[in-house]
Amino acid sequence: MGTSLLEGIIESGSYSADKIIVSDIKLDNDKLEGKYQGIKMTTDNKEAVKGVDVVLLAVKPQVMAAVLDNIKNSLANKLLITIAAGLSLASYQKTVPDSCRIIRVMPNTPSLVKEGISAFTASENASKEDLKQVKSLLKGVGEIVEVKEELMDAVTGLSGSGPAYIYMVIEALADGGVLMGLPRELSQKLAAQTVLGAARMVIETGQHPGELKDMVTSPGGTTIRAVEVLEEKGLRGSMIQAVKAAAERSKELNN
Numbered sequence: 001m002g003t004s005l006l007e008g009i010i011e012s013g014s015y016s017a018d019k020i021i022v023s024d025i026k027l028d029n030d031k032l033e034g035k036y037q038g039i040k041m042t043t044d045n046k047e048a049v050k051g052v053d054v055v056l057l058a059v060k061p062q063v064m065a066a067v068l069d070n071i072k073n074s075l076a077n078k079l080l081i082t083i084a085a086g087l088s089l090a091s092y093q094k095t096v097p098d099s100c101r102i103i104r105v106m107p108n109t110p111s112l113v114k115e116g117i118s119a120f121t122a123s124e125n126a127s128k129e130d131l132k133q134v135k136s137l138l139k140g141v142g143e144i145v146e147v148k149e150e151l152m153d154a155v156t157g158l159s160g161s162g163p164a165y166i167y168m169v170i171e172a173l174a175d176g177g178v179l180m181g182l183p184r185e186l187s188q189k190l191a192a193q194t195v196l197g198a199a200r201m202v203i204e205t206g207q208h209p210g211e212l213k214d215m216v217t218s219p220g221g222t223t224i225r226a227v228e229v230l231e232e233k234g235l236r237g238s239m240i241q242a243v244k245a246a247a248e249r250s251k252e253l254n255n
């Protein structure tokens with residue numbers, strides 16, 4: 001996820017590569033350094049955060065405590081942005097200096113192609129400038145919305161993890177096309193563009209998805225036969241339960 005954000009941020013022009021230091025214990029130096037002139041790479045988190053104004057943490061929730069403990073002495077007066085699922089603002093505040101402002105963000109991987117959506121929530125000591133900064137950083141990679149912290153687990157279950165559910169839908173649609181005789185490549189193209197087009201219809205017309213579904217569904221036609229199958233097999237119930245399961249897992253990660 002860190003790489004998706006990094007590449008989206010640089011390519012959208014939100015930040016130039018020569019202002020960024022990437023720290024990762026497993027660095028793929030050649031790849032990023034070759035691609036983005038001036039970007040600095042290190043495996044030393046402590047070194048990386050020393051002279052900067054903004055620190056963005058993109059490690060797994062399970063290693064966050066160790067990473068924070070290692071860098072906490074360099075976080076005074078800095079803006080800390082974290083994209084870790086589940087971890088509350090309070091869980092960081094236990095470790096970082098009081099003067100450190102924290103913004104918790106839940107992005108998603110389509111940020112890589114500037115079609116992401118990120119939700120964020122900020123600590124009380126975050127300034128208007130901090131909010132502006134995070135918005136300008138993330139707006140280059142897609143939509144951005146501010147939410148109350150108690151909604152972050154639900155956001156994680158929906159838009160954070162959601163791209164995976166939709167990739168499964170696209171893969172399954174393509175399999176269906178292949179089953180009915182379409183070549184794989186054509187089938188995948190038809191599937192992906194259908195998902196993209198349907199999403200655009202919801203966003204651009206503002207119509208209820210049920211109403212848009214009805215527009216496709218001719219009486220006695222092909223679509224209603226498929227809708228009957230999807231209802232029998234529990235597509236909508238499965239999606240609702242999937243979002244719930246992921247949101248509950250997000251909550252568990254804070255324990």
Ligand SMILES: NC(=O)C1=CN([C@@H]2O[C@H](COP(=O)(O)OP(=O)(O)OC[C@H]3O[C@@H](n4cnc5c(N)ncnc54)[C@H](O)[C@@H]3O)[C@@H](O)[C@H]2O)C=CC1
Nearest residue numbers: 001002024025026058059060061083084085107108109160
């Ligand atoms: N993958 C996704 O779609 C999303 C992930 N997130 C959050 O992003 C974070 C990263 O998740 P992924 O990108 O999926 O995991 P990942 O395993 O692909 O990336 C984590 C990176 O952290 C590095 N790393 C591990 N320990 C480190 C340490 N001590 N110091 C410096 N670097 C270290 C790893 O080498 C790796 O490159 C998680 O907190 C996750 O909850 C948030 C939204 C979406």
Ligand SMILES: O=C(O)[C@@H]1CCC=N1
Nearest residue numbers: 084085156160161162
């Ligand atoms: O699977 C995960 O835990 C991360 C958080 C949201 C998307 N991926």
